[in-house]
Amino acid sequence: MNPPDPLDSPGGPASRGEFLLDGLNAEQARAVQHPGGALLVLAGAGSGKTRVITHRIAHLVLGRGVPASRIVAVTFTNKAAGEMRQRVERWLGSGAHGWIGTFHGLCLRILRRDGERIGLGAGFSIYDTDDQLSLIKRILKAEGTDGGNETPRSFLSSISRAKNALRSPDEQEHSARSPEARLRAQVYRLYDAALRRANVVDFDDLLVRTLELFEGEPEIAAGYAARCEHLLVDEYQDTNRPQYLLVRQLASHHHNICVVGDEDQSIYRFRGAEIRNILDFERDHPGAITIRLEQNYRSTGRIIGAASAVIANNVLRKGKTLWTDNVAGEKLELFRAPDDRTEAAWVARRVKELTVEQGYDAMAVLYRTNAQSRQLEEVFRRDKIPYQIVGSVQFYARKEIKDLLAYLHVAFNPADDVAFRRVVNTPPRGIGGTSLTLIDDVARSTGLPLMEASAHALDQSLLSSRAAKQLHGFIDFIADLLTRSDDAPVAELLERIVESVDYEAFLEKSYPGASADRIENVQALISAATEYAEEEGDEATLEGFLDRSALVASADEVGERPGVTLMTIHCAKGLEFPTVFLVGLEEGVFPHAMASGTAEDLEEERRLCYVAMTRARERLLLAHARMRRLQGALIPHPASRFIDEIPADALREIRDESAGFFGEWDASAAPARRGAAESSALRAARGVRHATAAVTPRPQSPPDPGDGFAVGSLVQHPRFGGGTILDREGRGKHLKLTIQFSDHGRKKILPAYTKLMVEAR
Numbered sequence: 001m002n003p004p005d006p007l008d009s010p011g012g013p014a015s016r017g018e019f020l021l022d023g024l025n026a027e028q029a030r031a032v033q034h035p036g037g038a039l040l041v042l043a044g045a046g047s048g049k050t051r052v053i054t055h056r057i058a059h060l061v062l063g064r065g066v067p068a069s070r071i072v073a074v075t076f077t078n079k080a081a082g083e084m085r086q087r088v089e090r091w092l093g094s095g096a097h098g099w100i101g102t103f104h105g106l107c108l109r110i111l112r113r114d115g116e117r118i119g120l121g122a123g124f125s126i127y128d129t130d131d132q133l134s135l136i137k138r139i140l141k142a143e144g145t146d147g148g149n150e151t152p153r154s155f156l157s158s159i160s161r162a163k164n165a166l167r168s169p170d171e172q173e174h175s176a177r178s179p180e181a182r183l184r185a186q187v188y189r190l191y192d193a194a195l196r197r198a199n200v201v202d203f204d205d206l207l208v209r210t211l212e213l214f215e216g217e218p219e220i221a222a223g224y225a226a227r228c229e230h231l232l233v234d235e236y237q238d239t240n241r242p243q244y245l246l247v248r249q250l251a252s253h254h255h256n257i258c259v260v261g262d263e264d265q266s267i268y269r270f271r272g273a274e275i276r277n278i279l280d281f282e283r284d285h286p287g288a289i290t291i292r293l294e295q296n297y298r299s300t301g302r303i304i305g306a307a308s309a310v311i312a313n314n315v316l317r318k319g320k321t322l323w324t325d326n327v328a329g330e331k332l333e334l335f336r337a338p339d340d341r342t343e344a345a346w347v348a349r350r351v352k353e354l355t356v357e358q359g360y361d362a363m364a365v366l367y368r369t370n371a372q373s374r375q376l377e378e379v380f381r382r383d384k385i386p387y388q389i390v391g392s393v394q395f396y397a398r399k400e401i402k403d404l405l406a407y408l409h410v411a412f413n414p415a416d417d418v419a420f421r422r423v424v425n426t427p428p429r430g431i432g433g434t435s436l437t438l439i440d441d442v443a444r445s446t447g448l449p450l451m452e453a454s455a456h457a458l459d460q461s462l463l464s465s466r467a468a469k470q471l472h473g474f475i476d477f478i479a480d481l482l483t484r485s486d487d488a489p490v491a492e493l494l495e496r497i498v499e500s501v502d503y504e505a506f507l508e509k510s511y512p513g514a515s516a517d518r519i520e521n522v523q524a525l526i527s528a529a530t531e532y533a534e535e536e537g538d539e540a541t542l543e544g545f546l547d548r549s550a551l552v553a554s555a556d557e558v559g560e561r562p563g564v565t566l567m568t569i570h571c572a573k574g575l576e577f578p579t580v581f582l583v584g585l586e587e588g589v590f591p592h593a594m595a596s597g598t599a600e601d602l603e604e605e606r607r608l609c610y611v612a613m614t615r616a617r618e619r620l621l622l623a624h625a626r627m628r629r630l631q632g633a634l635i636p637h638p639a640s641r642f643i644d645e646i647p648a649d650a651l652r653e654i655r656d657e658s659a660g661f662f663g664e665w666d667a668s669a670a671p672a673r674r675g676a677a678e679s680s681a682l683r684a685a686r687g688v689r690h691a692t693a694a695v696t697p698r699p700q701s702p703p704d705p706g707d708g709f710a711v712g713s714l715v716q717h718p719r720f721g722g723g724t725i726l727d728r729e730g731r732g733k734h735l736k737l738t739i740q741f742s743d744h745g746r747k748k749i750l751p752a753y754t755k756l757m758v759e760a761r
Helices: 026-032 049-062 078-092 103-118 129-142 152-164 169-175 179-197 203-216 218-227 241-250 301-311 340-354 370-382 399-412 417-423 433-446 450-459 465-484 490-500 503-510 516-539 542-550 599-613 669-694
Strands: 039-043 071-075 099-102 230-233 257-261 289-293 332-339 363-367 387-389 564-568 577-582 616-630 633-636 651-654 714-717 721-729 736-741 745-749
Touching: 026 049, 026 289, 039 049, 049 071, 049 078, 049 230, 049 257, 071 078, 071 103, 078 099, 099 103, 103 203, 103 218, 103 241, 103 542, 129 152, 129 179, 129 417, 152 179, 152 203, 152 241, 169 179, 203 218, 203 241, 218 241, 230 241, 301 332, 301 599, 301 616, 332 340, 340 363, 340 370, 340 577, 340 616, 363 370, 370 387, 370 564, 399 417, 399 465, 399 490, 399 503, 399 516, 399 542, 417 450, 433 450, 433 465, 450 465, 465 490, 490 503, 490 516, 490 542, 503 516, 516 542, 516 745, 577 599, 714 736
Parallel strands: 039 257, 039 289, 071 099, 071 230, 230 257, 332 616, 332 651, 363 564, 363 577, 387 564, 577 616
Antiparallel strands: 616 633, 714 721, 721 736, 736 745
């Protein structure tokens, strides 16, 4: 059965609560009330663009009578989309916000519904970067080449660039001139064929194959465009060519398109983003209205003034003059370190000093490249400063998580060869290299996926008796998972996998003394599956959980663990922190040496600096090192030109070069102060919980069933807050509670997988 049409989702009753223009400034209100047609909202950093989008959606429904189901809003991260949905639901009620999500999420829904028209099977899988690299390595091995000077990752980058430019394998081969280009084109062709054979798409395909569907089936494209009465696009400056064409297709019927963006924050050209999409919007849409949001609500006056002075040096911009009513604030600190170790030590010292005023979670350290985190991590570990790195190994990219998801993937899509290879002998079950080589040979000779080739090899008695027995067991286990997936929650499927293959024992044996964190990750995955079921209710499916897992991005994990956030500036886009450290401000580092070739490259680096500076709300601290280690040698680096572009009166220079790598300092007062703040927060949370519980109607309570979850009990859920148990079914691990939450409506909860706290009577 096809999933619901993403543009025909049901909407709830509209609540005519507070007046939607309250609290908006004049330009925000103009954008919210725009009557229709093309609208470009140039939204400076911290100018309230999300407020404009969400208020406009609510205004269209409540003030103009547009059905919520005919409004589509797209952005770039799940985190941003989730925030939009929550805000809109304040006015329209749960589920009545139209379709709000990412470009990739929208295209996935479209392909799930209509992808069979272009040859995609109903159960297609999505490959992440690791899966893609694994496939490319297999292709290179099968072709008998190591790729020469190319790495699997460089082949993947070449394929991604080709897809974002909408070049097919045929076009890539036709334009190849050198032997290296011909090899890249050949790998692209084999890679594309392997994806189609395995009923798989990658992230680029979600966009490209949706365009393929629209171009090959114009009546389908017209149907979506007709139902998309109003289209709103966030972060329009980051759109690439496929996204630009998708936007044009969806807006082609009603022409009610509102794009919000900031050309000064266009920083993803390496991913195919085209700044011309926003610069040329008025040319593409004659008669378009342009509204500038220039009042900044996020940062202090000095931060805004400094960032504006830097970005004013760019030529490729439409121009805005940011201003703020916020306080002027402190001057920007600038530390000129003798070397990179001293730079890291200074950051750690200032972090500890600042914890007297704020928690570690309020601070972020931004850098140009991932390699710069090493020195920071060393000194943070030495000084016992908690931290999290965003954009390194994400939760869903960890081995144990990918192993368990691969079991689900191969059950959902038996043609998924990468998932099959990952788990057919994980944990080891006696299906070794010889058996897998034989299965590979059968697959190549028959053109079958590996799962079917395995069954064929068993039918033909091609394997040893021991390997055949183990392979039979594996295939039967996967078939059992598929059968159970129709009724059992995903959390139960994961538990069955972990128990049946004794996965925790495998982790303990594989990582002696270091398995605890990995086992904890396994439990966290089961919890994630439970949360998904709670949020989706009766709509929860294995397909939906796998789709959600595949679409998680780096920025979605910010704040998942306590501590100072360490990340590249690219990962920081869309985030904000009270205190931001920007390190490595040196020529060759930032701006990066690879970006010194053209004026356009340098302008993108300057936009990146502007983005970094405007992540700070209250305090911005800058640092550069005169000498930085490269392959063990200290290399001199002059200070970045971006420092020179900041007005001198906005800076306070720090020249304390005594804070060396092994420097000491006293921050003994910080833990007590932070602990007091945490206690206040806990007291406030308890107050809110009891206040919420007090207004929740309590049904008549039957006798206590003995597990503490009696009907009528008041409970506290870590995500949904306070609620009341209305009904219960099942027992033990299979106990399912129906709970009415004050702020999130009625949901079905599996307490075995959730930290559900029962209020004392």
